Amino acid sequence: MSGSRPTPSTTIPASFAATRGWTRRNMLIASGLGLGGAALLGGCGGGDSSGSGASAEPGAVRFGVNEARGSGPAFQRNEAMANAYAAAQGVEVTLNAVDHNTFQESINTYLQGTPDDVFTWFAGYRMSQFAENGLISDVSDLWPVDGMGEAFQQASTAPDGNQYFMPAGYYPWAVFYRKSVFEENGWTAPESADDFDALLQDMDGKGITPFAFAAKDAWAPMGTFDILNMRLNGYDFHMQLTKGEQAWDSPEVRQVFERWAQLLPYHQQNALGRTWQEAATSMANGDCGMYLLGTFVVDGVADVADDLDFFTFPALDDTIGNDALDAPIDGFCVAAGSDNQAAAKAFLQFLGTAEAADAANSEADAPMIAANSNASTEAYGALQKKSAEVVQQASSIAQFLDRDTNADLANTVITAALQDFIRTPDRIDEITTSIQQQAQSILGTS
Amino acid sequence: MSVDTAQPTKDDARTTRRKPRRRSTKDRLVIATMIAVPTALVVWLVWLPALASVGLSFTRWNGFRLENIEWVGTQNYRDITTIYPPFWPAIQHNLIWLVFLFVFPTVLGMLLAVVLDREMRGSRFYQTAFYLPVVLSLALVGFIWQLFYSTDQGLINEVFGTRIDWYGDPDINLWAVLVATAWRHTGYIMLIYLAGLKGVDGSLREAAAVDGANEVKTFFNIIFPVMRPINLIVLVIVVIESLRAFDLVWIVNKGRNGLELISALVSQNVIGEATRFGFGSALAVIMMVISSVFITVYLRIVFTQDQEEK
Incomplete structure (x- = not known):
């Protein structure tokens, strides 16, 4: 997946689930339900209780970017923001651009060595984990940020109640398809479970594989697990599961795998050897009808980008509905190891502004939506506009399985288990039992 | 030294x-x-x-602060051998790797060396062609073979009209990767033997010829034994290469889904997102123990033979 998009996931874990999942419309209701226990804590940031008390003061900064120079829009956006800041403040911003996977794999040693002042990172468990271990700086004195709602503040908050993160943008996971292919065949985006089944049957009957599917990158199938879990068991269950409060061998989780097993015949075969770029190509050339992925799918099929459209995964259980989805937030942190805290914070503050978002948007087309609601939407393409709408309509938003879950569990156990399931879908009992045994060992619960 | x-x-x-x-x-x-x-x-x-x-390996540690180290006794080892599904396949794959490298690329490399040693026309060209993969990093080798193996767009499936999932099917992908490894390893072995063959005293061949030995006999009874130091080097290289096998499977799929190797499991647990340093260390210790067995056996053989000769 080199040279590609912000692998949504390879990266992020996150956990404290409740914190991370934020709810837009129903914020209050949600926290009322206890969904947001952490949310309550989240609100009370403010004082810079922890060590790095320096207040923001512009100066030269080093900026660690998790995309290699010349690797595409994701890098260009970061570069554009850095340039805008340098021009506005008259200070030097030194970019340290590192290949995405290399950056992810060396993040622990990077932060414990001599990190750049500000670096690209993700909301979620991993942000919290770094915060708990003192590797990133408390930036609660920069919050609240003008143009960012409470949901973003909550997503930037570690369990200690302080903010450690500055959101830049986010992107939803949805079902993508080519408009022309759907028109040709008289298909429409399914509204209900019945529509959905009918669509699958019809595609199958016409010799088109309904779902493009790739699982070579172990994070990719997590998107399917997430959406089925949120459709069948609801957002609350999903967040409890990622927090470790629900068992992986529970009937609910088995139900998800069972439904998935029924859907697998409608997915591309041989998924375990396929990258998401190859799967995207199968959708682009019409072999497959749809593809469930993050909006970064556009980067894989730039030729037909104008012909792409998407719908949110339909409800499978009417009592649960379809208003929850995955929409991971990307953003920035200040490294605690930086001896340049004041300048770092000033730069971080800038990165959260609408001005920074505009600089990024005007530089490169990327399927991200700016976190700052004051950012101009003029440069948005049709997909971005629709993404923003869809996310705003969603009542509950999760980050992603490996951004919400304990990193050890997500990366060493669930990845392998999902691949195992795709290979042998009839071994659901063994697989879920194995996940649960390992989860108990890793999380120290019993 | x-x-x-x-x-x-x-x-x-x-x-x-x-x-x-x-x-x-x-x-x-x-x-x-x-x-x-x-x-x-x-x-x-x-x-x-x-x-x-x-x-x-007897602790649980997330790699961040020393005071977070928590003593857990032999739990890691128990977990590895009981509830960690990739472990036993990994052991098996490492052994297959070792045997495979011994049998195919080594023999093939030796054969190529013998053939190329005969100074036929274009032998320089062949030498270069066979040796070229050795210069490439295994990461690059993995990428090159991905172009051959890709299910939808790969050369092999295009040419033969098949739809085999070379890297994804867990029953096949280990062998697919081994072929890629062999592609590189053969050149390496070939070069070492070629150097060895050039160093063999020509008069030995002449003497054998005078005694009426045919080529095959000459090789197995005269040349091969004379090259004992080379054979030992090759032996060591093969063992080391197969125990430290890592790059290729990591490039292909991070050592999952049929490509589990101990080294990849160690990395999965301590590199990147995961921070199971205790668990990863336990795996590393197991790998170290296995390596020690081979190293001990090897040293024993070398020393005993040396003593016998003296």
Whole structure:
């Protein structure tokens, strides 16, 4: 997946689930339900209780970017923001651009060595984990940020109640398809479970594989697990599961795998050897009808980008509905190891502004939506506009399985288990039992 | 090794009294430094980390702060052997890797060397062609073969009209990767044997020819035994290469789904997102133990043979 998009996931874990999942419309209701226990804590940031008390003061900064120079829009956006800041403040911003996977794999040693002042990172468990271990700086004195709602503040908050993160943008996971292919065949985006089944049957009957599917990158199938879990068991269950409060061998989780097993015949075969770029190509050339992925799918099929459209995964259980989805937030942190805290914070503050978002948007087309609601939407393409709408309509938003879950569990156990399931879908009992045994060992619960 | 330069090492440092010999203080200082520095480096870079791994393998640690280290006894080892599904496949794959490298690329490399040693036309070209993959990093080798193996767009499936999922099907992908490894390994072995063959005294062949031995006999009864040092080097290389096999499977799919190797499991647990340093260390210790078995056997063979010869 080199040279590609912000692998949504390879990266992020996150956990404290409740914190991370934020709810837009129903914020209050949600926290009322206890969904947001952490949310309550989240609100009370403010004082810079922890060590790095320096207040923001512009100066030269080093900026660690998790995309290699010349690797595409994701890098260009970061570069554009850095340039805008340098021009506005008259200070030097030194970019340290590192290949995405290399950056992810060396993040622990990077932060414990001599990190750049500000670096690209993700909301979620991993942000919290770094915060708990003192590797990133408390930036609660920069919050609240003008143009960012409470949901973003909550997503930037570690369990200690302080903010450690500055959101830049986010992107939803949805079902993508080519408009022309759907028109040709008289298909429409399914509204209900019945529509959905009918669509699958019809595609199958016409010799088109309904779902493009790739699982070579172990994070990719997590998107399917997430959406089925949120459709069948609801957002609350999903967040409890990622927090470790629900068992992986529970009937609910088995139900998800069972439904998935029924859907697998409608997915591309041989998924375990396929990258998401190859799967995207199968959708682009019409072999497959749809593809469930993050909006970064556009980067894989730039030729037909104008012909792409998407719908949110339909409800499978009417009592649960379809208003929850995955929409991971990307953003920035200040490294605690930086001896340049004041300048770092000033730069971080800038990165959260609408001005920074505009600089990024005007530089490169990327399927991200700016976190700052004051950012101009003029440069948005049709997909971005629709993404923003869809996310705003969603009542509950999760980050992603490996951004919400304990990193050890997500990366060493669930990845392998999902691949195992795709290979042998009839071994659901063994697989879920194995996940649960390992989860108990890793999380120290019993 | 540095010792070689200073011939009779055995008794000098300790017992100057016996023979107040020709070695000056300066010489002795030099020798002492030459021994002390490498020893310190080996202790610091090899033994301390190795011992630390053993220690960590009995703990749970997220790699961030030392005070987070939590003693868990043998739990990691118990988990690895009981509830960690990739472990046993990994052991098996490492062994398959070892046997495969011994059987195919080594024999093939030797054969190529013998053929190319005959100075036929274009042998320089073939030498270069076969050796070329060795120059490439395994990461690059993985990428090149991905172009052949890709299910939807790969060369092999295009040419033969098949739809085989070479890297994704767990029953096949280990062999697919082994072929890619062999592609590189063969050239390596070939070059070593080629060098060995060039070094064989021509008069031996002549003598064999005079005695009426045919080519095959000459090779197996004369040339091959003469190349014993080369054979030992190859033996060591093959064992080391198969135990440290890692790059290729990591490039292909991070060592999952049929490509589990111990080294990849260690990395999965300590590199990147996951921070199971205790668990990863336990895996590393297991790998170290397995390696030690091979190394011990190898050293034994080498030393016994050396003694027999003397």
